[in-house]
Amino acid sequence: MSSSNDDLLTLNGVHTHIGAYHILHGVDLAVPRGELTMLLGRNGAGKTTLLRTIMGLWRASQGSVRFAGQDITPLATPQIARLNIAYVPENMGIFADLTVQENLLLAARSARHAAQMDEARLQWIFQLFPAVEKFWRHPAGKLSGGQKQMLAVARAIVEPRDLLIVDEPSKGLAPAIIDNMIDAFAQLKRGGATLLLVEQNLDFARRLGDGVAVMDNGRVVHAGRMAALAQDAALQQSLLGLSL
Template sequence: MPDDTLLQLAGVHTHIGEYHILQGVDLQVPRSGLTVLLGRNGAGKSTTLRTIMGLWHASAGRITFDGQDITALQTPDISRAGIAFVPEDMGIFSNLTVQENLRLAAIRGSFDEARLEWIFSFFPALKRFWLRPGGTLSGGQKQMVAIARAIIEPRKLLLIDEPTKGLAPSIVDNLARAFEELKARDTTILLVEQNFNFVRELGDHVAVMDDGRIVHHGRMTELSDDETLQARLLGLHAGAVH
C-alpha cells in the first residue's frame, strides 16, 4: 500500500444473505483528504462503508487501514483503530440527550472542552438542544448530533453516509467548513453523497460505483471540469442541480 494511502480495499466482495452486493471493490483513500464515493442508488456505496466498519464482513478480498489488515476485525476494534462512522440513519439513541449521545463517544466519558466549543462553532444549535432527548429532534438536528458524535474525539478516518440529507442550506455550509478544518487537522474523510454541487468543491478525490464495483477513480477536479464524463458516469447534464 503506498505511503500516502490510509485505506485500501482490494478485491472486496460482500454478501448479504443471498445477495452479492460488493463484487470486487478496489478502492484507495489517500491520507488527509476528502474522497467522495458516488453512484446511483443501490450501487453498493453504503455497503462499502458498512463493510469497512465491520458491520458486514467481506466474504473475499482485503481491507487495509494505516498498514493494518482490518478485514476480519470486529466493529469495536475497528473503531479503536481510529475510524468513526456516521450512517445514513444517523444511529441516534432516542432516549438519551444530545449531551449523553456525545458523551458515549468521548474517551473516558469526558469532553475536551476546547474541541466541544470548536464543534459548537459549526453547529451552534447543539447548545440549544443539549439536554433534549435525541428522539425529539428533527432529521436535520439528528444529523448534526451524529456528525458531532463522530468528531468529538480526533479520528484518523471518518466514514460519512449522506451527511447533507435533510439539512438546511446554512447548515450545509457550516458542514463544508467543518470538513475543510478536519482535513487541515489531518483527518481523512470518505464521504458518500448525492449532492454533487456540495462535493464538487469539497472533494479531493472521487470514486464512482456501479453494480458493486468501482468504475472510475481520480481527482475530483477532473470529474468536475468534464461534463461529458459526468453525463457518462452520473447522468448529470450542464447546469443540473443535485
C-alpha cells in the same frame, strides 16, 4: 490495485455477499491520508454496503481491507472502531431518549462523565454546529432531521479520529445547514483528518472533495481527482446520468 504509503485505507478486490445477494464485485479503492475522498454513484450501486464492509458490519467474502497498513478484514466492528475510525451511518444512529450531551458523552471514550470531556473541542463543535449547544440538555429525539445530522457528525468528532466515514451527510438538509456541514468537514480536513464521504449532492461533492471514486453495480468504475470530474460534463453524464 497498487497502494501507496500515503493511503490510509485501501480495499483490494473486495466482494460482499448479503444472504443470497452478491453486492460488491471486486472493489478496489484507495483513500489517501489527509484527504477527503468522495464516493459517488447511483442509488443501489453498493456505496452503503461498501462502508458497512469497511466497518465490519458486513463481512467481506473475498479480498482485503487495510487501514494504516493493518489488515482489518477479519476484525469485529468494535475492534475496527477502536483503531480510531468513526462511522456515521445514513440513519445517523442517534439515541433518541438520551440528551444531546449524553449522546456525545457515549462517543467520548476518554471521558466517564461530562466534566471530563475536552472543553476546547466541545467549544469548537458548538461553533461548527450551534444547535448542539442550544439543545445540549434536550432529548435527541426531539431534534429536527438537520439537527440530528449535526449531532451525528458532532458525536463522531467529539474526539480526534484518524478516519471519518460518513454516509450521505447532506441528505435532506436545508442549504444553510449544508453550508455548515461543508465548513465543518473543511475544518476537519485542515486539521489533518482523513475523510470518506458517500454523497448524492454533486455540488457538495465538488466543493469538498479532493479525490473521487464512482461506483456502479458493486464496482468502482472511475477513480481520480474531484476537480477533474467536476469539469467534465460528459464524464459526469456517463458515470452518474447527471451533471454538476
